[in-house]
Amino acid sequence: MLEPVLFLVFIDDLDQGIASNILKFADDTKIFKEVRDSIDCEALQRDLDNVVLWAQKWQMEFNIKKCKGMHVGRQNDCCEYYMGGSKLVEEILEKDLGVWISADTKCSQQCRYAVSKANKVLGTIKRTITYL
Numbered sequence: 001m002l003e004p005v006l007f008l009v010f011i012d013d014l015d016q017g018i019a020s021n022i023l024k025f026a027d028d029t030k031i032f033k034e035v036r037d038s039i040d041c042e043a044l045q046r047d048l049d050n051v052v053l054w055a056q057k058w059q060m061e062f063n064i065k066k067c068k069g070m071h072v073g074r075q076n077d078c079c080e081y082y083m084g085g086s087k088l089v090e091e092i093l094e095k096d097l098g099v100w101i102s103a104d105t106k107c108s109q110q111c112r113y114a115v116s117k118a119n120k121v122l123g124t125i126k127r128t129i130t131y132l
Helices: 003-010 038-057 110-127
Strands: 022-023 029-031 067-070 089-091 093-096 099-102
Touching: 029 038, 099 110
Parallel strands: 067 089
Antiparallel strands: 022 029, 093 099
16 A cells, blocks of 8 residues: 555645645645635636646646536635636535535535435335334
8 A cells, every 4th residue: 555655755746836725635636725806816827737737747647627616605706717728617516525515615415415325324224124
């Protein structure tokens, strides 16, 4: 199990020269920033461009089809972002590490998911146990 550790060492310098916040977990990378105006939009786009340049330098391309953008909150300019010349798909709901995150920051989808999963477990118990 040395590969995950070596991969993290390999991408350790990914956040150099990036002003936005960046989270790295295994092969999953998130860049985020509070965007209040067009200057913040440009700064975030510059950081995305820097990440793409880093990936090209190390011959480790991002799968742009899997890259997405999300505008969280109400007071957001909702700028369009690009990676490698392709526009990022904008999501309003995304599952990340088992947790549903929505653009309106409400947890209703996560609650629906938890209830659905609990009902499936209860159904399995009900079908397999003969005497309740």
